[in-house]
Amino acid sequence: MxxxxxxxxxxxxxxxxxxxxxxxxxxxxxxxxxxxxxxxxxxxxxxxxxxxxxxxxxxxxxxxxxxxxxxxxxxxxxxxxxxxxxxxxxxxxxxxxxxxxxxxxxxxxxxxxxxxxxxxxxxxxxxxxxxxxxxxxxxxxxxxxxxxxxxxxxxxxxxxxxxxxxxxxxxxxxxxxxxxxxxxxxxxxxxxxxxxxxxxxxKIEATKHYEKPTGTVIVAASTHEGEEEGILRGFIAYREHNPSARLLVVPRHPERFAKVGELIEKSVPQMSVERWSQSQSLESDIVLIDAMGELNNLYAISDVAILGGAFAPIGGHNPLEPATFGCKIITGEQMFLQRELFKYVSHVQFTSLEGIADALKNAETMPPSQINGSVDLQKVLNYLTENENGKTKSV
Missing domain, CATH: 3.40.50.11720 (3-Deoxy-D-manno-octulosonic-acid transferase, N-terminal domain)
Structure with missing residues (x-):
């Protein structure tokens, strides 16, 4: 009662x-x-x-x-x-x-x-x-x-x-x-x-195969409001050290594609910039990926993944996907929602937006990230398939 x-x-x-x-x-x-x-x-x-x-x-x-x-x-x-x-x-x-x-x-x-x-x-x-x-x-x-x-x-x-x-x-x-x-x-x-x-x-896999552009390919993955500015600053500074580096920017939310595109064009007028939806090309210095469902395909051809959602108190995003493809992962320190997953991923750098240029330099000598661990689903499957008729209760 x-x-x-x-x-x-x-x-x-x-x-x-x-x-x-x-x-x-x-x-x-x-x-x-x-x-x-x-x-x-x-x-x-x-x-x-x-x-x-x-x-x-x-x-x-x-x-x-x-x-x-x-x-x-x-x-x-x-x-x-x-x-x-x-x-x-x-x-x-x-x-x-x-x-x-x-x-x-x-x-x-x-x-x-x-x-x-x-x-x-x-x-x-x-x-x-x-x-x-x-x-x-x-x-x-x-x-x-x-x-x-x-x-x-x-x-x-x-x-x-x-x-x-x-x-x-x-x-x-x-x-x-x-x-x-x-x-x-x-x-x-x-x-x-x-x-x-x-x-x-x-099961993490690419759905399409793209040719890897020349130079160091960096993907800024699942970025949020306020993160792109810092990533762009870090990339610009890193390009002075590595002029062949390229940046692929993948905002987390599609409604932000236009705004991020304007930000990129305003921030880096000295670099070539393209939008994926218009060119389907990855050859420019910076490419805005204004499409959904491409991240795994891009991880497959990237050397470094800057994983967004953790440079602000958002909680981070899944590191298993870039690690599956051997990307060297850089992310923020506020990845509290993904802390358990990060325990299974080795060779990850945690930094602030201000530290991205140095982290990109450090990545040159680091081994690729990799996944160490597994989970046994059998216990869950056994429970879900036993006593399938549920219970008999009344409100």
Whole structure:
């Protein structure tokens, strides 16, 4: 009875937030980036409940959607459903033989979740009503690749009364590391075990082959607002030492392509600059890669990868992809969301934007980065395929 009262209170609070945010949601729904996700998640447009299925994966965005590939492949003829948060996640999930939906805002989950069997929630997607309603409507709820970063744990711990309630709805927590396990237990989770990071089992490969340009090829990968300026300054300084170096700039978010293109042209008028969408050439001094899905193809022909998302408090990006292709990796020190993955990658330089020129010089004498480690998915697969009919519970 106490949980039901909390459910209603939580829903009421979420409804208030929804009402306050409604005008902004309407406004943002006209932006290209959110044109599909906001109408689906917040207004229920073209986003019906799942048809009957065996296993439902909930992921956030591109990285998590790609990470489940080895598991989905090994589940054979199981009927798979996948919910996502972002447009890039939706595109990646749509490549599987699966039903794909945007996860509705929590107050709509009362009407959207029907009778799932097994719900697998990736990483840190801790939506209370997702856990609660899936659990009470008969599903086994599994937290997979679960993590709590050094930066986030103090906030979680201050709210441990809430996470104790949320995690009590979870039947199994498969976490990334021993540190994560200790944190989940401190928050009240039961049935916690370490399986490692499932991203180590990803099949990472290039989809196209490009000829490697002459000289040292540097790819600035998944860059964010404020990072390109520092990377360009470091590259300009490095070019005085190595005039044959080339830079490929790949912004993380496509809506920033035009802005980054203007920044490059303004910052380096003395160098040749091209946009990939216009030339399909990599021969200029600097090339803006204003296209999606090219990073692995570029890692395959690059000598050095400057991995973005860690020169500001964003949390970093997956280092396994450039390491797979032997790129020498340079990244920032604020890679707290990827700390566990970096444990498996050797020969990485961590620096500030001001230190990029020196790091590029140091990279000349460093060995290529490489991956040391693996993960055994069998324990996860065994759990997901046993007792497939879920549980029998009532709200």
């Amino acid at each position: 106490r949980n039901v009262a909390f459910d209603l209170f939580y829903t009421l609070v979420a409804a208030v937030f929804y009402a306050v945010a409604f005008p902004l949601l309407l406004l943002f729904s006209f932006k290209k980036k959110y044109r599909d996700s906001i109408p689906a998640r917040f207004f229920g447009i073209k986003n019906p409940p799942f048809q009957p299925h065996d296993i439902w994966f909930h992921v956030c965005s591109l990285g998590e959607a790609k990470a489940i590939a080895p598991i989905v492949e090994k589940l054979g003829n199981k009927k798979i459903a996948i919910s996502v948060i972002t447009h890039t996640g939706y595109e990646a999930a749509s490549k599987y033989v699966a039903q794909v939906r945007y996860l509705p805002y929590e107050i709509w989950l009362w009407f959207w979740i029907e009778r799932p069997k097994t719900v697998v929630v990736l990483e840190a997607e801790f939506w209370y009503l997702l856990f609660r309603l899936a659990h009470t409507r008969g599903a086994r709820v599994v937290a997979l690749n679960a993590r709590i970063s050094d930066r986030s744990f103090p906030k979680y711990y201050r709210m441990r009364w809430f996470y104790r309630i949320l995690l009590s709805q979870c039947d199994r927590v498969f976490c990334q590391s021993a540190e994560d396990m200790a944190r989940f237990i401190a928050l009240g989770a039961a049935n916690v075990e370490v399986v490692g990071n499932i991203k180590l089992s990803q």
